[in-house]
Amino acid sequence: RACTDGVVQAPAPARLIEGGLPTDALVAHVLVSKYADHCPLYRQSQIFARQGVMLDRSTLADWVGRAAQLLRPVHERLLAKLRGSGKLFADETTAPVLDPGRGRTKTGQLWAYARDDRPWGGTDPPAVAYVYAADRKAERPIAHLAGFGGVLQVDGYAGYRVFAERQGVRLAFCWAHVRRQFVDFAAKGASPVASEVLARIAALYRIESEIAGQSAEVRRRAREARSRPLLVALERFLRDKLALISQKSTLAEAIRYATSRWTGLTLFVEDGRIEMDSNTVERSIRPLALNRKNALFAGSDRGGEHWAVIASLVETCKLNGVGPQGYLADVIARIVDGIPQSRIDDLLPWAYPTIPGLKATARAA
Incomplete structure (x- = not known):
């Protein structure tokens, strides 16, 4: 039977860029190239041009901005999940941002x-959430971690103490930062005191390597029996030597630096969930540093926010052995298709299947 109404065309599927050419997979490719492989947009534009595809950097930047806005609810949910944890690591790094009208960049901050x-052996999936802020004030972590009530493991930045006092949070400090204070002295061979301190810290780390992967309670008991006596002796050694040297040296x-943070430095003995250092979050800072080195700066404060949103999802994918490109393409498509807010947890990286090789790499890191 002949059609009476002519040819009927089904509506095109919804896309991130309505009426635009890029598929969700192409946008995901641009995001992963920028935030996982640290390839700036101007280089991506050049790569596309070599293949006969003319995509201006401003066009790619528009795609990135639209994707970041779309993914913001997933980022917010990721941060909310972290706020509900019993223990977190925190750190921050600079984020150069263009400052229009001044002819130079200003220094923002990416908090991790x-x-x-x-x-x-904890069962919560590993994750990292970055948050962009214009400065390094103590009010930033207070706002970012509102409602968090566990243990926060940090470096020596004083702003975290303000946060801990206001939030009632316990601070665990980082032995890697303490160790760095003495490394230069020992390397020059001019300080037997520094060499002795490093040897004693190394003994503590040897114990940690032996109990890695054990339950929190097993770790706590081992530390009480083996690490506690070493720490008592180390504190006595430090205070005795401090009394004998110039206080201005x-x-x-x-x-x-060590003795003023002693309570936080020794908290790991009382709680088997706590690490000796904050290297976990410092490893999460490295991708930001690589991106900063290659891209030089974000184009605006909004660009810094986009950086935080997408990098959070990319790095959490990597921690869980999930392929970031397939993940981002699927999440973008599902949000565009109208997935309900009640199913936002289905879009978190650890809800996706892992890739065996990536999982092994994530554990090794």
Whole structure:
């Protein structure tokens, strides 16, 4: 029977760029190239041009911005999940941002909040959430981690102490930062005190390597029996030596750095979930540093926010052994198709299947 109404065309599927050419997979490719492989948009534009595809950097930047806005609810949910954890790591790094009208960049901050309970057999998936802010004020982590009430493992930045006092949070400090205070002295061979401190810290780390992967309670008991006596002796050694040297010397500053944070430095003995250092979150800072080195700066404060949103999802994918390109393409498509807000947890990286090779790499990191 002949059609009476002519040819009927089904509506095209919804896309991130309505009426535009890019598929969700292409947008995901641009995001992964920029935030996982650290290839700036101008280089991507050049790569496309070599293949006969003319895509201006501004066009790619528009795609990135649209994707970041679309993915913002997933980022917010990721951060909310981290706020509900019993223990987190925190750190921050600079984020150069263009400052229109001044002819130069200004210095924003990317704050990183990470969770990795695998060293003690915890069941919560590893994750990291970055949040962009215009400055490094203590009010930033207070706002980012509102409602968090666990243990926060950090470096020596004083702003975290303000946060801890207001939030009632316990701070665990980082032995890697303490160790760095003494490394230069020992390398020059001019300080037997520094060499002795490093040897004693190394003994603590040897214990940690032996109990890695054990349950929190097993780790706690081992630390009480083996690490506690070493720490008591180390504190006595530091305070005795501090009394014998010039209080204005750099070595005295290094010793005071440790002794003034002693409660937080020894908290790991009481709680098997706590690590000796904050290297977990420092590893999460490295991709930001690579992106900063290659891209030089974000184009605006909004660009810094986009950076935080997409990098959070990419790095959390990597921590969980999930392929970021397939993940981002699928999440973008599902949000565009109208997935309900009640199913937002289905879009978190650990809800996706892992790739065996990536999983092994994530654990090794």
